[in-house]
Amino acid sequence: MKTAKQITEDKRGFRLHVLPTNKYKTVSIVVKWKAPLEKETITKRSLLPSIMQKATERYPTSRQLQGALEDLYGTALSADAAKKGENHVLSFRMEVVNDRYLKEEGSILEKAVRILSEVLYQPEREGEGFSSSIFEREKETLTQRIHSVKDDKMSYANIRLMDHMCEGEAYGVHAQGHLEELEPLTNEQLFSYYKKMIQEDEMDVYVTGDVSKESIEPLFDEFFSRDADLSSHHRTQATDKQVDGSREIIEREEMSQGKLHIGFRTHTFFGEDDYYPLQVFNGIFGGFPSSKLFMNVREKHSLAYYAASRFESHKGLLFVFSGIDPNDYRQAKTIILDQKKAIENGEFSEEEVEESKQQIIHQLKETMEHPYGLIEILYHQQLSGKEIDADELFRRLEQVTSSDVIRLAKKIELDTIYFLTSTEKGDS
Amino acid sequence: MNRQEFNHINETIHEEKMDNGLQVFLLSKPEMIKTYGIFTTNYGSIDQTFTPLGKEEEVTVPEGIAHFLEHKLFEKEDRDVFQDFTKLGASANAFTSFTKTAYLFSATSHIYENVRTLVDFVQDPYFSEQSVEKEKGIISQEIRMYDDQPDWRGFFGTIGSLYHKHPVKVDIAGTVESIQDISKDDLYMCYETFYHPSNMVLFLAGNFEPEEMMNYVRENQNSKEFPEAPAINRRFPREPVSAFKSENSIQMAVSTPKAYIGLKEQVAELSGEELLRSELLSDMLLDFYFSTSGKYYDELYQSGLVDDSFHFETEWEREFGFTVLGGDSRSPDAFLKRLKKMLLTMKKETITDEDFARMKRKKIGEFMRALNSLEFIANQYTHYHMLGINLFDVLPFIESLKKEDMEEFVENWMQESRMTTFQVKPKE
Structure with missing residues (x-):
C-alpha cells in the first residue's frame, strides 16, 4: 500500500499536492503557510486566521461570506494556527461536496476554490488595514480567549509545563499569542505583517478527493499563483537541549482533580533512524490502553481515569499526562517514572514490542484514510524534507528490535515534572 | 439477508435479524482499508427504573450504573479485553449516553477475529466484587475530571434545571457518592435485562464481503444460548411539561x-x-x-x-x-x-x-x-x-x-x- 498517490508540482509561488481517491464524497483542500516560530510574530499569526476567514472584498461581512459558503451546499471553511516544532503553520481548510453528487449546474468546486483564494489574497480592507470593526472584534475575542485559558485545566497545565520546560527557547512561545504583544497591536501593523506573510511564507496546497490533477490544476493556477519572494525559505531545524538536572514544579489553582504532566527530551526527530524506535517506545510506555502507564496507573492502582504519553515529532519532546487525586501525587509520580525505568531495564516482552508496532501501523493506516489526516502526515514529511511512502514507513517500524527500544528509553531524559493541584489539599 | 440499495448516495446496506433477536447491519466498503464495528444496546443512563428479566418487582438502580457496566464489561476473569484488540492490531473503545451503551473497534487487519472479539466480549460478562471496588477509584477520577470542566458543568446544570425528576438530569457517569452503592449483583441484573440480543444492534462498516460476514455473525450467534426475553418494562417518572426552574x-x-x-x-x-x-x-x-x-x-x-x-x-x-x-x-x-x-x-x-x-x-x-x-x-x-x-x-x-x-x-x-x-x- 502506498500512503497515497501524491502528485506534487512546483507552481508559481506554491507547491500543489494532488491526492486522487474515490473514498470520499467530498473534495478537501488545505492551504498551509509556514514561517519560523518567533515571539515577535506569533501573536499576529495567531490573530490572522480568525480575521481572514471573516470577510473578503466580494463578501465584506462575516454573514455574507458564510452565506455564500452555505449556498455552496454548506461548504466548510476553517482556519487555525499551530506550532510544528520551531515552525509556525497557518492552515486554511475547505471541504466541498463533490459535484458528482449534486443536482447542480456549474461547478460548486470552482466557486468554492475562488472564495478560498479570496480569503487568502483579497481580504476586506479599509485603507492600509483590515476592516476595522472586524479587527477590533477579533482582537477582543483573542484577548478573551487568552484570559480564559485557565478554565481548561488540562491545556492550562500543558502551557505551564511548556513555560517552565522551554523557557528561553523558541518553542516556549504560546501558540495563541501573548497579551503584552496583542494589546498594543494596531490594525495597520497587522495588515503590514499580513502583506509580508503572503509574500514570504512557504506555501503548500493539498487537494484530495475524487478528482484528477489535470481537471483541477488550471483552477489552482488561476486562483493561487503569487509572486513570492522564496529566497528566505529554509528548513527550520529545532534546537535540542541537554537536560541539566530535572525539575519539579507544583502550582495551585482552585480545582478538584490534580493534573500531573511530565516533560521529557527525546533528542530524536521526525525522519531520523531513531524516530521508529521512539514510536515503538511510546507505544509500550503510554501511547495506547494496553501500554504500561494505563495498565499500572489506572488498571492496577486505580489512581486515574487517564494516564498516557505522546511525543512532539519536530522538537524532540515527550509528555506524560494524568488526572489524579491531589493526595496521590507521590505515588502516581513514582509509578510513572518507574515505568520508564522498567523499559530501560528491558522489562517488557517481545509480544509488547510486536503489539506496539501493530498498533502504530493501524493508527497510521486509519489516519491516512481520513482526508485531513492524510494531508497532515504528508505535510509532516514535507516539513522534515523526508518523503517516505507508507510501505517504507511500515517496513522501518517492523524492523525495530527490543534493544532499539531499550536504547531509546535510555536516550530519553526527564526534564520537568509539573503538578497543577488543588489549593486545598494534597501533599507536595 | 436483505439488501437495500441507496443509489442517490451510492451505498448498499445488508440487513438481517438473527434468530435470537439481534439486529445486524452491514455496509461493505471495499475501497476502504479500515473496518469499523459498533455493538449497541438500547440502554443508557436514563434507564434507572425497570423490571429485571425474570422478576416481578420493579427496581431502581444507583445513578451511573449503565456507564459503570460499560467499564466493567472490558474486564474478564483472566484478562482485559483491550489487550485482545491490541493483539489483533485494532483499537477499541466504548461510550454511554442517555439512551445507549456502545462498544466499538476499528481495525485494518484481522477483521473477522476483531468482529468475533467484539461480539464475544460484550456477550460474556464477568463481574467480581473485587474488580467492582477497584473501578470505583477510576470512575471517581473520571467524574472529578468533568467536575473541573466549566462547559460540562454548564451543560448539565442547564439540563438539571429543565427537568424536575426525569433521570436525564443526572450526569451519565453518576456521582462519586452514587457509584459507591453499585454491587456486582446490580451489574448482572442490569446486564441480563438490557444486553439481551433482542435489545441490541450490531453495525459493521468497511472492508469485507457482506455475504461472508453475515454468515460469520450468524454462526457466532447460533452457537450461543439466550433465554427467551419479553419486552423490557422501563418506567420513567411523570415529568411536567414546564421547566423545573426558570x-x-x-x-x-x-x-x-x-x-x-x-x-x-x-x-x-x-x-x-x-x-x-x-x-x-x-x-x-x-x-x-x-x-x-x-x-x-x-x-x-x-x-x-x-x-x-x-x-x-x-x-x-x-x-x-x-x-x-x-x-x-x-x-x-x-x-x-x-x-x-x-x-x-x-x-x-x-x-x-x-x-x-x-x-x-x-x-x-x-x-x-x-x-x-x-x-x-x-x-x-x-x-x-x-x-x-x-x-x-x-x-x-x-x-x-x-x-x-x-x-x-x-x-x-x-x-x-x-x-x-x-x-x-x-x-x-
Missing part, C-alpha cells in the same frame, strides 16, 4: 462567566418520523439564526455579548428532548435577556424561499460530508434505527421539507414556560 446558577473558579438557555422539548407521543422532522427543523432554524451566518449570532457577537465559544445543540429522543444555547459572556445577564427575547420572537421573523433553499442546501452538504466517515454512518444508522428511522432516508426527507413545515414548527417551538437560564459564575 433560572439557576453555580459558582466555580472560572475567569469568564458562562451563560446558557435551555428549552425542554415536547417529545411525548411523537413517532420516529415526527422526531426526525422536529430534530431537522430545529437544527436548521438554530443554524439559520445562530451559526456564523445567522443574524441573531451576528448581533450577539458584534455587540460583544458573546464570543466565538457560543454554541447550540438540540437532542430529540423518545423519552426527552432539549435545546441548549450559550457560551462565555462577560455580561451574562444582558446576554441571556437578549437571547431569550430572540428565541421568543423567532416565530415572527419571515423566512424567504431563498433562505429556506439555502438552509436545505447547507443541511444536505453537511450530511454528505458526514458520510465520509464510517463512524458517523454506523453510529447514526444505529441511533436512527432505534427510533424507527432509516439513516439513508434522511437525505430525501430533507429534500422533501417545505417552508410551510418550518413555519408550522416554529409557531409552537419556543415557549417561555419550558425555558430555563443557567449561569456558571466566577467565585467572588
Whole structure:
C-alpha cells in the first residue's frame, strides 16, 4: 500500500499536492503557510486566521461570506494556527461536496476554490488595514480567549509545563499569542505583517478527493499563483537541549482533580533512524490502553481515569499526562517514572514490542484514510524534507528490535515534572 | 439477508435479524482499508427504573450504573479485553449516553477475529466484587475530571434545571457518592435485562464481503444460548411539561462567566418520523439564526455579548428532548435577556424561499460530508434505527421539507414556560 498517490508540482509561488481517491464524497483542500516560530510574530499569526476567514472584498461581512459558503451546499471553511516544532503553520481548510453528487449546474468546486483564494489574497480592507470593526472584534475575542485559558485545566497545565520546560527557547512561545504583544497591536501593523506573510511564507496546497490533477490544476493556477519572494525559505531545524538536572514544579489553582504532566527530551526527530524506535517506545510506555502507564496507573492502582504519553515529532519532546487525586501525587509520580525505568531495564516482552508496532501501523493506516489526516502526515514529511511512502514507513517500524527500544528509553531524559493541584489539599 | 440499495448516495446496506433477536447491519466498503464495528444496546443512563428479566418487582438502580457496566464489561476473569484488540492490531473503545451503551473497534487487519472479539466480549460478562471496588477509584477520577470542566458543568446544570425528576438530569457517569452503592449483583441484573440480543444492534462498516460476514455473525450467534426475553418494562417518572426552574446558577473558579438557555422539548407521543422532522427543523432554524451566518449570532457577537465559544445543540429522543444555547459572556445577564427575547420572537421573523433553499442546501452538504466517515454512518444508522428511522432516508426527507413545515414548527417551538437560564459564575 502506498500512503497515497501524491502528485506534487512546483507552481508559481506554491507547491500543489494532488491526492486522487474515490473514498470520499467530498473534495478537501488545505492551504498551509509556514514561517519560523518567533515571539515577535506569533501573536499576529495567531490573530490572522480568525480575521481572514471573516470577510473578503466580494463578501465584506462575516454573514455574507458564510452565506455564500452555505449556498455552496454548506461548504466548510476553517482556519487555525499551530506550532510544528520551531515552525509556525497557518492552515486554511475547505471541504466541498463533490459535484458528482449534486443536482447542480456549474461547478460548486470552482466557486468554492475562488472564495478560498479570496480569503487568502483579497481580504476586506479599509485603507492600509483590515476592516476595522472586524479587527477590533477579533482582537477582543483573542484577548478573551487568552484570559480564559485557565478554565481548561488540562491545556492550562500543558502551557505551564511548556513555560517552565522551554523557557528561553523558541518553542516556549504560546501558540495563541501573548497579551503584552496583542494589546498594543494596531490594525495597520497587522495588515503590514499580513502583506509580508503572503509574500514570504512557504506555501503548500493539498487537494484530495475524487478528482484528477489535470481537471483541477488550471483552477489552482488561476486562483493561487503569487509572486513570492522564496529566497528566505529554509528548513527550520529545532534546537535540542541537554537536560541539566530535572525539575519539579507544583502550582495551585482552585480545582478538584490534580493534573500531573511530565516533560521529557527525546533528542530524536521526525525522519531520523531513531524516530521508529521512539514510536515503538511510546507505544509500550503510554501511547495506547494496553501500554504500561494505563495498565499500572489506572488498571492496577486505580489512581486515574487517564494516564498516557505522546511525543512532539519536530522538537524532540515527550509528555506524560494524568488526572489524579491531589493526595496521590507521590505515588502516581513514582509509578510513572518507574515505568520508564522498567523499559530501560528491558522489562517488557517481545509480544509488547510486536503489539506496539501493530498498533502504530493501524493508527497510521486509519489516519491516512481520513482526508485531513492524510494531508497532515504528508505535510509532516514535507516539513522534515523526508518523503517516505507508507510501505517504507511500515517496513522501518517492523524492523525495530527490543534493544532499539531499550536504547531509546535510555536516550530519553526527564526534564520537568509539573503538578497543577488543588489549593486545598494534597501533599507536595 | 436483505439488501437495500441507496443509489442517490451510492451505498448498499445488508440487513438481517438473527434468530435470537439481534439486529445486524452491514455496509461493505471495499475501497476502504479500515473496518469499523459498533455493538449497541438500547440502554443508557436514563434507564434507572425497570423490571429485571425474570422478576416481578420493579427496581431502581444507583445513578451511573449503565456507564459503570460499560467499564466493567472490558474486564474478564483472566484478562482485559483491550489487550485482545491490541493483539489483533485494532483499537477499541466504548461510550454511554442517555439512551445507549456502545462498544466499538476499528481495525485494518484481522477483521473477522476483531468482529468475533467484539461480539464475544460484550456477550460474556464477568463481574467480581473485587474488580467492582477497584473501578470505583477510576470512575471517581473520571467524574472529578468533568467536575473541573466549566462547559460540562454548564451543560448539565442547564439540563438539571429543565427537568424536575426525569433521570436525564443526572450526569451519565453518576456521582462519586452514587457509584459507591453499585454491587456486582446490580451489574448482572442490569446486564441480563438490557444486553439481551433482542435489545441490541450490531453495525459493521468497511472492508469485507457482506455475504461472508453475515454468515460469520450468524454462526457466532447460533452457537450461543439466550433465554427467551419479553419486552423490557422501563418506567420513567411523570415529568411536567414546564421547566423545573426558570433560572439557576453555580459558582466555580472560572475567569469568564458562562451563560446558557435551555428549552425542554415536547417529545411525548411523537413517532420516529415526527422526531426526525422536529430534530431537522430545529437544527436548521438554530443554524439559520445562530451559526456564523445567522443574524441573531451576528448581533450577539458584534455587540460583544458573546464570543466565538457560543454554541447550540438540540437532542430529540423518545423519552426527552432539549435545546441548549450559550457560551462565555462577560455580561451574562444582558446576554441571556437578549437571547431569550430572540428565541421568543423567532416565530415572527419571515423566512424567504431563498433562505429556506439555502438552509436545505447547507443541511444536505453537511450530511454528505458526514458520510465520509464510517463512524458517523454506523453510529447514526444505529441511533436512527432505534427510533424507527432509516439513516439513508434522511437525505430525501430533507429534500422533501417545505417552508410551510418550518413555519408550522416554529409557531409552537419556543415557549417561555419550558425555558430555563443557567449561569456558571466566577467565585467572588
